[in-house]
Amino acid sequence: MTIYVHKRFDKSFKKMALSDQVLLEAAEQVIRDEFEANLGGGVIKKRISLQEGKRGGARTIIFFRFNHHLFFYDGWAKSRLSDKRAKEIEDDQLESYRRLAKALLKADQEQLNALCKSGFLREVKSNEN
Numbered sequence: 348m349t350i351y352v353h354k355r356f357d358k359s360f361k362k363m364a365l366s367d368q369v370l371l372e373a374a375e376q377v378i379r380d381e382f383e384a385n386l387g388g389g390v391i392k393k394r395i396s397l398q399e400g401k402r403g404g405a406r407t408i409i410f411f412r413f414n415h416h417l418f419f420y421d422g423w424a425k426s427r428l429s430d431k432r433a434k435e436i437e438d439d440q441l442e443s444y445r446r447l448a449k450a451l452l453k454a455d456q457e458q459l460n461a462l463c464k465s466g467f468l469r470e471v472k473s474n475e476n
Contacts, residue, residue, distance in 0.1 A: 349416045350374045350471040351451075351459070356407070356419045357469070363397060363405070363424065367471045374417050374471070377409055386436070388445035389415075389452050397424070406435060410448035416459070418451050418468070420444065 350371065373395050376382065384392040391409045407422040421444070436444075454462070462468040 348378075348414070349459075350419070351416060351463075351468045352419045352471055353421070353468055354466060355421055359422045360405070365395070365397075365405070368474065369395060370419060370471050371473055373407065373409075373419075377411055377417060378413075382409075386441060386444070389448040390441065390444045392436070394425075395422075408436075408444055410444075410451055412452050415452050418448075419471075420447065 352370065373393055377391060377393060382391050382393040386392055389410050389412045391411055393407045393409055395405045395407055397405055404425045405422050406425060408420045410418040410420055459468065463470060
């Protein structure tokens with residue numbers, strides 16, 4: 348299984364300097380079934396701590412199905428939410444996530460390589476590689 352990051356995710360967290368090691372740890376938690384919500388269609392919502400106190404976390408959208416690759420697609424800082432009762436993900440956005448998850452989760456290695464080469468995705472590498 349390979350872990351990928353979509354360029355949208357990198358752009359969302361550009362100012363937060365989220366390391367690949369943090370992403371690898373979050374991916375391992377997802378594989379162990381440790382995440383906040385299964386939103387259906389291979390879409391998962393996962394919290395990631397940013398070491399900034401109680402409200403310093405981030406929310407991430409991950410595409411994953413067991414025995415497939417894992418994709419970090421989108422995310423936002425929890426502090427970005429203006430209303431505690433506000434819906435974090437609107438229904439139309441969730442449907443878009445599900446459509447993209449379906450496409451990425453069924454992509455073959457040649458297609459994934461092409462997406463990496465184009466800059467659409469990048470592979471997350473551990474410090475051991």
